[in-house]
Amino acid sequence: MNKSELIDAVVAKTGQTKKDTxxxxxxxxxxxxxxxxxxxxxxxxxxxxxxxxERDAREGRNPATGETIMIAASRSPKFVPGKAFKEQVNGG
Structure with a gap:
């Protein structure tokens, strides 16, 4: 499902206009x-x-050459599903 399909699904459930949604x-x-x-x-x-x-700096390898390289520390977004969401996905 992409963004426009999600918008259409919300419009169908709420009856709001597509623009407002x-x-x-x-x-x-x-x-x-x-x-x-x-x-x-x-x-x-x-x-x-x-x-x-937060991801710490770490050592990695260049897959093309096998050379050791340093990968800089970084920050990344993460999503952790809730219990009810996991249960519904698992058919529970």
Missing amino acids: EQTLTALLDAITEAVAQGETVTFVGFGTFKPV
Whole structure:
């Protein structure tokens, strides 16, 4: 499912206009992205949690040459599904 298909599904469930639904979804995604980028955790009980995760610097290998390289420390977004979401995906 892509963004426009998600918008169509929400429109079908809520009866709102497609334009209003698209604006709401875009605002929601922007707010989540901004919060996680600032180091905050965003939790939707039953659905899941979006949070930033710190990755330490580490040693890696260039697959083409086998040469050892240093991979810089970084921060990456992570999603952890909630219990109810996991149960529904698993048919429970």
